[in-house]
Amino acid sequence: MSTETDPAPRARGILDMNSFDLGSGEVSPAVRRRLANLGSASVLFYRNPIEMVSAEGAWMIARDGQRYLDMYNNVPVVGHGHPEVIEAVTRQMRQLNTHTRYVVGVVDDYIEALKATLPAGLDNVVLTCSGSEANDLAMRLARRVSGGQGIIVTENAYHGNTAIVTEVSPAAIRNTALAEHVVTVPAPSRENFGDDIAGGFAGAVEAAIRQLRRRGIAPAALLVDTIFSSDGVHADPAGFLVPAVAAMRKAGGLFIADEVQPGFGRTGEAFWAVQRHGIEPDILTMGKPMGNGFPMAAMATHPEYLDAYCDDYGYFNTFGGNPVAAAAGHATLRVIQREGLMENARDIGARLRAELRAIADRSPCLAAVRGTGLFIGIDVCEPDRPRTPAPERTLRILEALQGRNILTGSAGKFGATIRVRPPLCITRDQADIFIDTFSAIMSEMEGGDAGYAASGRYRPAGHEYV
């Protein structure tokens, strides 16, 4: 099955998926229009893409009136259309929106509130527009500080969309090889390393450092998404990152914690996933949920590391750190803290995993349930073959969930991990809707497996990036 050996997402997936429809006019006018405007960079979810018109809390409403429970989008962290964030943005837009060449108090108010949540020593915060920009700058700092060029990432990592960040994002690479200065390590999973994930992962990082050195390249950084989202969600045992980070530091490189996905309380037990591992990173990047959808991100680091970079280059970001972004970020942070959304992520997440494990126990097609807080991965396998990933079956489950008004996505090297990652405001009732629906789909699928005609004409597209 080609999807098992070629897990890279296809940005032209929607064209591929619907190619059998284009001639017969089955593509909707809305989709046709989208393809004409965005072209190859347009990747839509699902073979039958959804046209959305509104959203509120954990619900999204489509053009045809269908209401979908959003179990996937990690950007609207306090809920779609949260009034407090909207009010903060509107008020600040009326007041003042400008760049950081002037002093604006609300920007510093926000940075100070943010710094109070961060691991020790990360006292300078560079506000950017996207996680990509934050990781792009983080890599440059690591190279400047270490003197090396080599970057070690996981084998299905995704860190963003700029040129140098795409180089360290195997999940975004299609027809080209990895650059010489990039070496990958397997995801920190039981499948890859058995019971000693910490030791196995550190050993893989050490081997990658040796591989870089054989190429004459000094290591600059170990860069990981601290929940390993695109690698299939790997959270346990907490602390497994410690020896790998130590190995990189011993080799003269830095540890960059990419918290763009797990940050801001999603992992339930700590505000930043790296804190769950008991690590103080050299650089921490953040993004997606930071402004509940307002475009903003940041890189936090030690002042001397930023100084070193700024000795060589000036850095300015026109939109980064504007007071409207600060207002959005501050309101989002305030709601997360006041409404106890980290604790909600911990509690609802634990409930979801317990229920999902019960379903997995009785399902021959579910191999494992992983995660922490509201970041959950469910491995889908061939019936009674837990070591055999089943990407086509995963797509069928995603589409069955779509058909019953629940939005999810997939991830992992083989595209065979269902990823569950709802807004942190999700309620117990909403979690139960997901569980009941998922349970019913798994029961029916196991009963009627042969009846599903796998077309083989589509690929697991578009599941890596968001």
Next chain:
Amino acid sequence: MSTETDPAPRARGILDMNSFDLGSGEVSPAVRRRLANLGSASVLFYRNPIEMVSAEGAWMIARDGQRYLDMYNNVPVVGHGHPEVIEAVTRQMRQLNTHTRYVVGVVDDYIEALKATLPAGLDNVVLTCSGSEANDLAMRLARRVSGGQGIIVTENAYHGNTAIVTEVSPAAIRNTALAEHVVTVPAPSRENFGDDIAGGFAGAVEAAIRQLRRRGIAPAALLVDTIFSSDGVHADPAGFLVPAVAAMRKAGGLFIADEVQPGFGRTGEAFWAVQRHGIEPDILTMGKPMGNGFPMAAMATHPEYLDAYCDDYGYFNTFGGNPVAAAAGHATLRVIQREGLMENARDIGARLRAELRAIADRSPCLAAVRGTGLFIGIDVCEPDRPRTPAPERTLRILEALQGRNILTGSAGKFGATIRVRPPLCITRDQADIFIDTFSAIMSEMEGGDAGYAASGRYRPAGHEYV
């Protein structure tokens, strides 16, 4: 004078500038706080930075109650706090904010309105968060399509802040050399090329192509800011870019028009500066004024160029193309068109240049006035030595303008060009305030030149980027 041979901006400029103050406590608590939060990446305008609290139209209001006429910020193109843009953003935030993995009609409505303004053939639009992201992607497309790696830019170019874009931004580079694949050409000025700017600039591009080839590097693109903002504003004669673009295409490379600064009507005579030159670029990037301050930007290109890149790599941008950005962009575009702001830029700009030329004619310290629409450069020189740029005098004029409540900035290889670039909604009365104030300052300065104690302790910092 060190500033004449070292025009590169200093991101630590504010620390350098105020270093004599830090010990004696003369730095305000607000500035001290800013430095602690943003560190070396913080570059503030003016030796005495301004703390801003609000803004409306072309006015910005500081903490101390001073009202400043904003003659510099090209982001709030339809005016600070324009109610129509704010209303559009607020309404869309309430309705729906999500990514491009779902179809959302307002995104396509906006792209189609935008495409109607663009040069022919640029039918695919990739929406990003920043001009940096747009230029970063544009460079990758040019490299993929041309097969080359070499990029030719002007010698004081600024194109943004990602790693590969910083490489082609000499204005941002301090203590390192240009990369081997980057070759610069002089700005297209009369000083550099005499009366034949078109021929001279094309000759410089041809020489740069030869230089790349001698290094074994094929040219990928000529990348220019089509108003040459950081090089000091070079607009005339319209059409001078034509032979340079032809030379690059003949060599197999592409022409990338960086319209992040001049786009959206600012140049008065055309919606895109490149149209004034009669050129259809291969790739056009846009940003700053696009959403009147909402973080958004874009790259527009031929579908086959985007296809080629997407054969190798997937591209997705979480915040790029979200419906709130589309609403902001569409409202901004609507206001520009309905209120005739391009025509206002043409008319007020012509009036400003005429008045400025009259002042320059009687001032021994002003060598030239250039520009088109509301993008104006005023060269400052040593008295009666029009070929000798005067960066320290330029700073004194900027500070004198600050002292009389007018915001401007500087640019150019020597930091000796005053840059005038107000919101496009500026009125004739506001333009007259600027002219009267500038005229008075020039008269006083010429009368009391010797009385000004040039400290030599500060540098022309922070004027290149915005």
